[in-house]
Amino acid sequence: MSQLKKRDLLEAIVGQPASDGDGVKLTRVFGGSNSARFDPFLMLDEFGSDSAEDYIGGFPSHPHRGFETVTYMLEGRMLHEDHMGNRGLLEPGGVQWMTAGRGIIHSEMPQQDHGTMRGFQLWVNLPAAEKMQPAHYQDLPADAIPEYATGNGGSLKVIAGALELNGAAMSGAITGKSTEPLYLDLHLTPGEQVILPVPGSHNLVSYVYEGDIEVHGEERQAGLKAGRLGRFDKGDLLELKAGGQGARLLIIAGKPIGEPVVQYGPFVMNSEAEIHQAVRDFQQGTLAG
Template sequence: MNQFKKRDLLEAIVGQPASDGDGVKLTRVFGGRDAARFDPFLMLDEFGSDSADDYIGGFPSHPHRGFETVTYMLEGRMLHEDHMGNRGLLESGGVQWMTAGRGIIHSEMPQQDHGTMRGFQLWLNLPAAEKMQPAHYQDLPAAAVTLHTLPGGGMLKLIAGELRLQDRTLQGAITGKSTKPLYLDLLLQPNEQLELPVPTAHTLLSYVYEGGIEVQGEQRQASLKAGQLGRFAQGDRLALAAGAAGARLLVIAGKPIGEPVVQYGPFVMNSEAEIHQAVRDYQLGQLAG
């Protein structure tokens, strides 16, 4: 008897045009409202343009406190610099997983004045007990991201977490997080089918950025097309089938924290008092002390 339960699609969300930093044009896939629906995730932005005017301003020096940022570059080159004197060049296929903790002040600036700049930034919350830890991060070049060829000819990139497939267990470069995040980038060939195990209680999201997929849920089938984010019901399997043009999509899952979320721009804490303290610390130059 098959005891596995396939996840049904609860809703499809369409991202909205936005800008951030020094006028960088992007799509805010989700973020800023109804944080409990996405717990432990706070925001997902997609940026992508072959016009330098859309990205050349970059993200000049700015602060963060209380959460993690995950920047995944599909194409382009971005330089990260922070108040601790760290420098890191993020290139095509690379990932930066940054834990802001008690505070970091950094910049993210394009290292190109033409060509395509394309990628994603995900914000992942931290539990209260971890919000004031020292800031740190991992830079992963493309070669450090786990790759796996799927039986149907597609490709799976595992950025974070562990994934148990039928014939093997894959390990991402990012592990040991209390929210136990799973972060995949999938390339599916036309009409390719795939079933992925996902911890039952994890929040599960999937963002299709090329092509389209059919979600084969326990109760019904549904579809997602490019530019749509899917949020899923509980279950321990995600069953997908790519459309006739194939698909490229992110699959993101994490253990909910279940704590209050109070956000003020780049600060994410558990109470208004903590937000006020973060603002004061920043104004006094003590945010990342």
């Protein structure tokens, strides 16, 4: 039996300020150029402000085709509505996993005019064979997200995928996806250490949104502070240790698709011709069939 390999930190990425929708201020953690190294993931945005002017405009009606969006709310309330008459209210701790498939036109609007709005949106690519499937949703309230104790005072929310921790099997709310995504929200107490198994075939990133962690680096101990994304080398195990203030972080891994990616705004396909078709379909009102 071969020895299990710890994943080394390859690079630390600092998210960039951005604006989307109707002036919503956010941090683009990754996305855009050189996206192949994150395959099957396309983008991760963090939004968070206690100033209503930073989020009140929301995300008015807009289209998507060819991928999935995953919205995870930490604080605040956001209403989703689409052209098919679907409505869903995202509240603190809730998740919406939306498969845009062949097309959807929807809006995401804040349901508050004061207080904090905070959370994340992850874009997950679909393989070519699945891009033109009908759109559908999985809307999950906070109590539908399994949460497990780490054994040393911390906790682990398993949004998607399955893993073992300290010999115990842990299964998430979302399973059965072809890209086999693993999406975790890990809370560690000060100085707490965990070792998580991750499939060796998967690309892996981790985003620290509070506190800081030490991670296994190339022949050295490396760290990630709040607001930094770590991208890891191939391996079987992810070893993490929280700093003196503890840490809260997302761990995101998935099986690479390995297909060409051509993106034009909210359309993600495999060729320029398919992008042109998506634009025509949108203009002609046939994006979603």
